[in-house]
Amino acid sequence: GVSPKIAPSMLSSDFANLAAEAKRMIDLGANWLHMDIMSLRKHTNAYLDCHLMVTNPMDYVEQMGKAGASGFTFHIEVAQDNWQELVRKIKSAGMRPGVALKPGTPVEQVFPLVEGATPVEMVLVMTVEPGFGGQKFMPTMMDKVQALRQKYPTLDIEVDGGLGPSTIDAAAAAGANCIVAGSSVFGAPEPGNVISLLRASVEK
Numbered sequence: 001g002v003s004p005k006i007a008p009s010m011l012s013s014d015f016a017n018l019a020a021e022a023k024r025m026i027d028l029g030a031n032w033l034h035m036d037i038m039s040l041r042k043h044t045n046a047y048l049d050c051h052l053m054v055t056n057p058m059d060y061v062e063q064m065g066k067a068g069a070s071g072f073t074f075h076i077e078v079a080q081d082n083w084q085e086l087v088r089k090i091k092s093a094g095m096r097p098g099v100a101l102k103p104g105t106p107v108e109q110v111f112p113l114v115e116g117a118t119p120v121e122m123v124l125v126m127t128v129e130p131g132f133g134g135q136k137f138m139p140t141m142m143d144k145v146q147a148l149r150q151k152y153p154t155l156d157i158e159v160d161g162g163l164g165p166s167t168i169d170a171a172a173a174a175g176a177n178c179i180v181a182g183s184s185v186f187g188a189p190e191p192g193n194v195i196s197l198l199r200a201s202v203e204k
């Protein structure tokens with residue numbers, strides 16, 4: 001006969017811990033994970049800041065553009081040879097190109113992308129190992145932020161991983177102006193207060 005396929009819908013999971021949630025459901029006996037693929041663009045005019053933690057970002061440019069992404073940030077570690085073509089494609093698809101670097105990647109690797117003929121418009125400095133939310137902020141990454149801010153006074157510099165009320169001052173002092181915050185915002189009883197506090201730290 002037909003075997004049961006129990007498929008918990010990931011739309012109801014804790015999005016800040018997707019990997020852990022997937023593992024939890026499989027460990028608890030689920031057969032499938034149900035994924036609802038849909039465009040957030042239909043429901044908001046907000047700037048959609050998309051961080052692609054994939055090995056072949058080029059494959060996603062067209063679809064991300066069509067789906068309404070605003071920013072398209074790829075990882076330098078997977079784009080060493082073709083970043084110029086990638087940046088051009090992102091721009092012609094109507095998105096703002098950004099480059100991300102993992103904690104182990106030296107900051108010098110992104111300098112050519114900021115200075116290129118078709119430059120990236122944002123650098124995302126990972127302050128945790130990419131993978132999941134709720135990890136501990138790595139303060140040593142602030143050297144990278146400082147180096148970037150010193151060279152590029154008007155560049156958008158984004159920090160991602162472990163940002164919240166206790167780590168924002170270090171990031172803001174180093175020169176970061178775009179602050180990704182997952183668990184500290186969504187896990188707060190008053191997310192609006194956390195958002196205001198993060199903004200105030202960057203502004204001062």
Ligand code: DX5
Binds near residue numbers: 161180182
């Ligand atoms: C990590 C992701 C982050 C993460 C941030 O791989 O790039 O955006 O979800 O979550 P918090 O703010 O909880 O560290």
Ligand code: ZN
Binds near residue numbers: 051160180
């Ligand atoms: Zn991210």
